[in-house]
Amino acid sequence: MRPFNISPPPTKQRKFLMQFPLPRNIFPVVELPLEQVQTLENNATSVVREIRDYYYDFLTTHHERVDLSEWKKLTTSSVSLMLAVGSLDGTVEDCMLGLQTPTSQRMQLKSAMPSPSQPFHEVAVKWAVEAHPFLVGTVMRVRDIVYLETTGFTTITGPDGAKQPLGYHLKHSIDLPDVHELTEFGIVRARLSYCYLYRQRSERVVDVFLRGFVCAMGDAPESLVVSTVTEIVMSIPKNLECAKMYKLAYLLKRATPPLKSSGSCKECSLCKRTVKPAAPGDIHKICCVCCARVCSSCRVVHKMLKVSPYKPGVTSEKMTFCVxxxxxxxxxSAALVAAHSVRDADADALPEHG
Structure with a gap:
């Protein structure tokens, strides 16, 4: 594994117990020995296998019913383990596509990179720090985490006895000697371990299973833990929205400009409703992909993120697309888009992860 300098995430400067952004080069260059990399990957595989076995038991023994004597509602005062089950409209591959982070500007140490043949497989060590502007300095301190994140596919035996693909997304806290706790900045290192599983129930329905724990450590109130768990659970539907944005970005990169502008058209290109000609610069009435003139009923606006090779961070831009x-x-195909995003290392249109 190549050396990697873990730097703080771009965060707006705020005054609390500490200041953001943190000093650059706050950690030394980290280089993991091959043996440690293999150990981390083996540990991740073991955790995913354990959660998969628990899910299999949930499907077959408990017949997809949550034991209410074992699990309490999220609003209770003590949260040690979390369990979430449900379904989404879409496909497993779309869920996995929404998890992709193809930009190299993220703070991560990758030991397994996605490839065109395995675009959804990734193993990375990440560091994240988050401030809570209304709580820090009065109720609680800032938290950071160092964790192993893996995505990919395994298999599971379904209730009918047939093997099915099973998408997984694991986040699991780890300890790295070179990435010390930032106590001098008043930061508390939190611990977490949870895994999402995605299984195709029918053609357009995905079953989602989440199990794990979050421990804020230190003096955090229980309400923070509940809030964090809620955020983890509610982030699941965002994957499909992100997948939609990746697919639109794929079309944008391959769009061919028309020979003639449709800005002067007096009717919607789709429903033929009469519309006023677009004024110069009035691009929000024209589809960014096909450049068709569309009315308000036949267009949608999505916020896209652009990664600039000339400056750090990302910028957002609202773009119009026809229905x-x-x-x-x-x-x-989500697999096609994922494979192309691996090849296009300089991808500049990314979905906004809420």
Whole structure:
């Protein structure tokens, strides 16, 4: 594994017990020995296997029913373990596509990179720090985490006895000697371990299973833990929205400009409703992919993120798409988009992860 300098995430400067952004080069260059990399990967595999076995038991023994004598509602005062089950409209591959982070500007140490043949497989060590502006300095201190994140596919035997693909997304706290706790900045290192599983129930329905724990450590109130768990659970549907954005970005990169502008058209290109000609610079009435002139009923606006090779961080931009291109994007294979995003290391249109 190549050396990697873990730097603080770009965060707006705020005054609390400490200041953001943290000093650059706050950690030394980290280089993990091959043996340690293998150990981390083996540990991740073991955790995923354990959660998969628990899910299998949930499917077969408990017949997909949560034991209410074992699990309490999220609003209770003590949260040690968390369990979430449900379903989404979409596909497992779309869920996995929404997890992708193809930009190299993220703070991570990767031991397994996605490849065109395995675009959803990734193993990375990450560090994250988050401030809570209304609580820090009065109720609690800032938290950071160092964790192993893995995504990929395994298999599970379904209730009918047939093997099925099972998408997984694991986040698991680890200890690295070179990434010490930042006590001098008043930061508390939190601990977490949870895994999402995605299984295709039917053609357009994905079953989601989440199990794990979050421990804020230190003097954090129980309400913070409940809030964090809620955020983890509610982030699940965002994956499909992110997948939609990745597919639109895929179309954008391959769009061919028309020979003639449609800005002067007096009717919607889709429903033929009469519309006023677009004024110069009035690009929000024109589809960014096919450049068709569309009315308000036939267009949608999505916020896209652009990664600049000339400056750190990302910028957001609202873009207009016609419903026809949105439908075309939804029908594109998620595996195809993921494979192309691996090849296109300089991808500059990314979805905004809420």
């Amino acid at each position: 026809r291109c949105v439908r075309t994007a939804s029908e594109i």
